[in-house]
Amino acid sequence: MKTYGIIARFDTTSDLLHAAEKIRDAGFKDFDCHSPFPVHGLDDAMGLKRTTLGYLIGAMGMTGALFGFGLQTWIHLIEYPMNISGKPFFAYPAYAIITFELMVLFSAFGAVFGMMYYNRIPRLHHPVFYSEKFSAVTSDAFYVSIESSDSKYDDNQTKDFLKKIGGKDIELLQDENE
Amino acid sequence: MNLDPKLYTYHSKKSNNYILIAVGLILLLVAFFTGSSSKEFYFSYLTSYFFWLSILLGGIFFTLVHHGFSATWSTVIRRVMENTIVLIPIFTVLFFPIIYGMEKLFKWLPNHYYWLTHNFESDHLIQQKLAFLNEESFLIRAILYFLLWNVITISLYKMSIKHDETNDHSILKKMNLFSMSPLGVLFFVSLTFAGFDWLMSLDPHWYSTMFGVYIFAGSFLVFLAFLTFTLIRLQDQGYLTGIVSQEHYHDLGKYLFAFTVFYCYIAGAQFYFIWYSNIPEETIWYLHRWVGSWKVASVMLIVGKFVIPFFTLVFRASKRNTKLLKFMTLWIIAIHYLDIHWIVMPTLHHHDVHLGLYDLMTMIGFGLIFTGSFKYIMSKNALIPINDPELKNAINHRNN
Numbered sequence: 212m213k214t215y216g217i218i219a220r221f222d223t224t225s226d227l228l229h230a231a232e233k234i235r236d237a238g239f240k241d242f243d244c245h246s247p248f249p250v251h252g253l254d255d256a257m258g259l260k261r262t263t264l265g266y267l268i269g270a271m272g273m274t275g276a277l278f279g280f281g282l283q284t285w286i287h288l289i290e291y292p293m294n295i296s297g298k299p300f301f302a303y304p305a306y307a308i309i310t311f312e313l314m315v316l317f318s319a320f321g322a323v324f325g326m327m328y329y330n331r332i333p334r335l336h337h338p339v340f341y342s343e344k345f346s347a348v349t350s351d352a353f354y355v356s357i358e359s360s361d362s363k364y365d366d367n368q369t370k371d372f373l374k375k376i377g378g379k380d381i382e383l384l385q386d387e388n389e
Numbered sequence: 390m391n392l393d394p395k396l397y398t399y400h401s402k403k404s405n406n407y408i409l410i411a412v413g414l415i416l417l418l419v420a421f422f423t424g425s426s427s428k429e430f431y432f433s434y435l436t437s438y439f440f441w442l443s444i445l446l447g448g449i450f451f452t453l454v455h456h457g458f459s460a461t462w463s464t465v466i467r468r469v470m471e472n473t474i475v476l477i478p479i480f481t482v483l484f485f486p487i488i489y490g491m492e493k494l495f496k497w498l499p500n501h502y503y504w505l506t507h508n509f510e511s512d513h514l515i516q517q518k519l520a521f522l523n524e525e526s527f528l529i530r531a532i533l534y535f536l537l538w539n540v541i542t543i544s545l546y547k548m549s550i551k552h553d554e555t556n557d558h559s560i561l562k563k564m565n566l567f568s569m570s571p572l573g574v575l576f577f578v579s580l581t582f583a584g585f586d587w588l589m590s591l592d593p594h595w596y597s598t599m600f601g602v603y604i605f606a607g608s609f610l611v612f613l614a615f616l617t618f619t620l621i622r623l624q625d626q627g628y629l630t631g632i633v634s635q636e637h638y639h640d641l642g643k644y645l646f647a648f649t650v651f652y653c654y655i656a657g658a659q660f661y662f663i664w665y666s667n668i669p670e671e672t673i674w675y676l677h678r679w680v681g682s683w684k685v686a687s688v689m690l691i692v693g694k695f696v697i698p699f700f701t702l703v704f705r706a707s708k709r710n711t712k713l714l715k716f717m718t719l720w721i722i723a724i725h726y727l728d729i730h731w732i733v734m735p736t737l738h739h740h741d742v743h744l745g746l747y748d749l750m751t752m753i754g755f756g757l758i759f760t761g762s763f764k765y766i767m768s769k770n771a772l773i774p775i776n777d778p779e780l781k782n783a784i785n786h787r788n789n
Contacts, residue, residue, distance in 0.1 A: 251787050261705070269703070296667070304664050307657060 214385050215338030216241075216358040217369050218345060219378025224250050226377060227353040231256040233376045234355065241361035245339070245354040264329060268321045275317025279310040338384045356384070396630055397772040399623070399764075406765040413757030420750040421486060428502070428737060431490035433747035436733045438483060439587060440611075440726050441755045443604070446580055447612025448474040449541055450605070453576065456545065456568035459561075462640055464783035465632055468549065468773055469619055472766045473612070475546040479762055481535045483755070487587070488528065496736075497522040497593040514594050514670060522590055530586055534579045541572055549774060556776040580605055588729075591736045595674040599659035606652040611725040613648060614718035617641045621715045628772060635709045636786050642708025645721065649702065653695040677735040682742045686731050693724040726752070 221227045227244055234242050235258040244253055254261075283306045287293070292300050327333070339345050339356050348354050355378065357369055366383065373381050417434075424430025452470045455463045463470075492500045497518065499509050510516065520526075544567060552560040581601025589600045597603075617638065623629050663671045678687050698721060707713050734742070774780065 265705070296665075304661060307661065 214359050214366060214383055215341070216356055216360075216364070216384045217366070217373065218339060218342055218354050218356045218380075218382050218384060219373040220344070220347075220380040221353040221355065221378065224353065227355065228252060228256045230355055230376050230378065234357065237372065238363055239357055239361050241358040241364075243356050243358075245345075245348045245356065247349055247351065247353075262329060264322070264325050267325045268318050271321030271325075272314045272318035276310050276314040278317070279313030280306055282313075283309055338386075341384045341386060342382050344380055344382065392632065392773075392775075394771075396628060396632060397775065399628060399767045399772050401764040401768040403765065403768075406761040406768075409757045409761030409764070413754045413759075413761065416750050416754035416757065417483075420747055420754065424747055425486075425490070428490075428493040429745055430747045430751075431487070431493045432733055432737045433745060433751045434486055434490070435494060435587065436726075436729050436748065437751035437755045438480070438487065439733070440729045440752070441759050442480050443608035443725070443729070444612050444615050444759075445474050445477055445480060445542075446538075446583075446605075447608035447610070448616070449477075449538065449576060450580075450609055451612060451616075452545055453541070453568045453573045456564045457573060459565055459779075461779045461782050462637065462786040464777050464779045465629075465637060465773055465786075466616065466620060466641075467777075468771065469616060469623075469767075471542075471546050471549050472763065472770075473615070473619075474542040475766060476759065476762055477535075477538045477542045479758065481539060483758075484531065484535065488531070491524065491527075495522075495527075495590055495593070497590060498524060518593060522593060527586060530582060534583050537572070537575055537579050541576060550770055552777070553771060553775055558778065561777070577601075577605070580608070588732050591733060592674055592677075594670040596671070597659050597663065597674075599655060599662070602655050603652075603659055606648060606655045607725060607728055610645070610648040610652055611722055613641060613644050614721040614725070617645065617714055618718040618722070621711050621718075623772065624711070632773060632784055634784075634786075635711075636788050638711055638714055639705075639708045639788050640786075642702055642714060645698070645714075645717070646702040646708070649695060649698045649721075653699075656694075677739060678731060681740045683731075683735055683740075686727065686742055690724070690727055690731055693720070694728060 219230075221230055224246070227246060227250065231244050231253060235256065242257075244250075244257060246253075280303075284301065287300050287302070294300075295302070298305065338358075339354070344352075345354060355373070357364060357373070363369075370381055370383075420430060420434070424433075448470050451463075452467065452474055454460070455467050455470065487494065492498050493502065495501060496503055497515050515522070545564060548560050548564050548567070551557075552564075581604070584601050584604035588604070589596065620629065620633050620638075620641075624633060660675065663675060677683065698717060701707055701713070701717055707717075730742075730748075777783075
């Protein structure tokens with residue numbers, strides 16, 4: 212049987228935060244916290260770096276703006292010049308709206324698909340679902356999972372460590388069919 | 390929760406504040422007595438007056454929003470807001486020179502100097518607007534605006550101070566209901582019409598339905614800059630340590646960023662509609678601002694009020710950096726003066742920017758009166774609402 216990792220339950224958000232801090236300080240990298248709602252301060256407690264998604268969105272937005280402005284300039288100056296209410300061909304104030312809209316559209320694409328890439332979705336299955344009790348995380352339980360891919364991971368030592376920091380219902384994630 | 394009273398008791402020498410106010414008043418009086426016969430003085434006075442007033446108008450909006458939504462995070466900064474807006478009575482008194490110099494400012498008055506050489510009756514556009522733009526209704530509206538603004542600011546300030554003294558939480562509920570009452574809507578109406586009356590009607594042929602929102606966007610932005618700057622200054626002097634944190638500056642920075650974009654959106658929309666439709670009496674307003682050195686001022690406005698703050702404040706790190714915020718807030722305040730100057734002055738100087746002595750005197754005069762009375766008001770009460778039940782949560786406020 213292959214072991215994917217280990218999970219432990221905590222009862223309150225503050226327990227979860229303290230546990231995350233201890234796991235972080237113990238040097239684990241491949242671990243995650245699961246809670247029914249967003250917990251303030253969890254990013255710091257887990258030692259997560261800030262996402263670079265914002266820069267991706269910014270770059271996409273700039274691309275969109277340049278594309279929108281370039282598209283209109285090309286149409287009105289080269290491809291299909293047309294006199295519209297006596298305005299000059301290069302009537303850049305009129306380009307602002309489509310430039311803006313394409314900036315928003317590209318930013319939104321950047322945000323949605325970038326978020327999916329960073330979160331590694333779509334993903335149809337995750338080892339934590341091998342646990343029956345884990346489903347309580349969607350209503351009233353807080354779980355910590357440490358994955359076996361972590362270099363510091365060891366079945367028994369990690370189990371003892373989680374017990375020491377106050378974890379309950381400690382379970383090894385194993386695929387029974389394999 | 391126990392806070393050291395030293396952190397929120399502002400000390401400022403009373404005599405210093407009186408001197409500030411007195412010097413400011415003397416400056417305004419000197420300017421008035423030397424310039425009351427020239428139109429330059431009134432235009433400068435109106436510019437400086439509206440610049441300083443707009444800080445208060447933005448403040449009234451933010452205070453109403455804070456109480457109306459029973460906001461948590463802004464509880465730590467709400468007293469500074471209330472201390473700002475309660476200066477409205479002073480600005481009510483300082484409005485009188487504008488009434489006195491009306492016929493030098495507003496072309497829609499039949500006794501404006503322009504009509505000495507031109508025929509008032511033959512100006513069809515102004516004739517059509519006389520039902521709204523006449524001396525009596527102008528004065529009645531001005532009285533109504535100031536009545537409303539005084540009622541809002543003084544009531545909120547008094548209730549807030551009373552809550553400090555009595556710790557009676559029903560007062561908070563009262564402030565909440567007061568801010569959610571139709572007074573808030575009326576405030577927006579008054580702000581819009583004050584912008585129409587005092588700034589837009591300087592060029593009575595011109596009109597823009599966006600103008601009220603434009604004034605609001607500018608006012609709120611400059612108030613946010615003023616508020617952030619004041620908080621940073623207070624912390625530099627050792628007040629509010631551990632009470633106002635980076636998290637609050639981050640939120641204020643978000644507001645500054647958001648309303649930089651909002652201002653640009655409104656200013657842009659106003660321009661595009663006029664540019665598209667190309668109607669002479671509308672486009673002339675922008676044409677006046679696109680000749681000679683006014684063109685430089687217009688470009689400076691676009692770059693200084695949008696491009697620079699946008700690309701500075703867009704980053705998270707810059708919203709949490711008080712040194713940078715201090716510079717940016719001063720920048721926004723300075724560029725807001727250019728904005729008001731750009732709205733008012735082309736009516737007087739058609740071809741080029743003139744920064745005269747009266748501009749300087751009235752700006753410094755108002756500034757000294759504002760600073761002196763603001764410091765005086767701040768030293769009268771605690772810098773935070775000490776009994777507010779949300780205070781603890783507000784101090785511990787976090788962004789993530």
